Amino acid sequence: MSAQIKEPFDRKKQHGNKRLAVIRAAGEAFRRRGYHNSSMTEIAQTLGLTKTALYYYVKSKEEILYECHIMVYDAFDECLLEHMAAAETGLNELSIIFSELVKLLTRDGLSLLTDVSSLSGESQKDVLSRRGVIEARVTNIVERGMADGSIRKGDAQLTVFFFMGALNWLNAWYAPEGRLDGDMIAAEFTAQMRAGIAG
Amino acid sequence: MSAQIKEPFDRKKQHGNKRLAVIRAAGEAFRRRGYHNSSMTEIAQTLGLTKTALYYYVKSKEEILYECHIMVYDAFDECLLEHMAAAETGLNELSIIFSELVKLLTRDGLSLLTDVSSLSGESQKDVLSRRGVIEARVTNIVERGMADGSIRKGDAQLTVFFFMGALNWLNAWYAPEGRLDGDMIAAEFTAQMRAGIAG
DNA sequence: TATAAATTTGACTCAAGAGTCTAATTTTTG
């Protein structure tokens, strides 16, 4: 009887999990070789599947790209919500958040993709708007820091662009098996970001 | 008689100029919509030409992408050569160079593309090696700065990755007609970079 | 003006890859 409820739930859950695995694998491929240099067939093979199987989990290749973007921004949002207003000064708040974001991006294959142009219409608008909202929130923190004196005065947006570049550039060089591990990168990056803007 | 020498020279020169215009226009398209979202036909139309005309100037689309990359790195090299060892401390030298690089990237449509994966074999190796050499040179300057005490000690490569991100991210947001002009960006970015690493 | 070189065009070929169809197989549930 509990089965009547649990079973279909488990099915959906499994389906969801597999779908997630597909998106993850695709995201990793996109990050390494780029969206257009990764074919659905190749992505499927990575997972030991055939192309058609992929289409059982996703509607289109573009949907995968969309989900990849959204997934990261969801994680970003969560991170912001969790760590916002946890510190006294704007500078401290920003430091915590920045550090967490670096850790996020060096963990479990979440990566900030840059190919937004390959999304069409609504999706593209969506993603850009999500990015915009996040940037705006971060910019607010910076402005708060400028107000409370913890951050040197200047163009807040420009300040944000600078260190957001560091996050986005991570994709280009970071290798999970490389010399530098996530925590170390987070620590050094945060120190550099902090010193760069401290008031 | 002087014509016998000048004429063919002028022809080649004109051909070269047009070729350059093609690469510039394509580079701009690549920067805005990405390599794979820019068709040769569209690029040609931008210049008021037809596709075949393009192939009179370049061998292939990939060659254009290659040239775009090389062109920027040539400019980078020139910038490095011109401004290296012009300052006493590593920090000062780096500041000058960084500022010049920002100005370079906000000038005449030179932009740092990220799509290296769409280059095949040799070209890709070439471009990555060029990038590597430049990064290595910058890293050397940072190490010199760490040695002379002008730059805070730490992992030099990581330090470089951080602010190189700012340069690469420029493409994503910089708009020539926007609120922020090149000189202003260069000034603020350099200040932020400098404060971030000063010893 | 005549010949050769430079430059352009529109119509074509061709390959890659996204997405679909049909049918087979496996798993779940009553």
Added chain:
DNA sequence: CAAAAATTAGACTCTTGAGTCAAATTTATA
């Protein structure tokens, strides 16, 4: 076990866009 749902596979279609070709036109040179 039987019926329904979930999942997979291989062969197919169709579009997009890179690159080519043969011929036309323009420009330079003798």
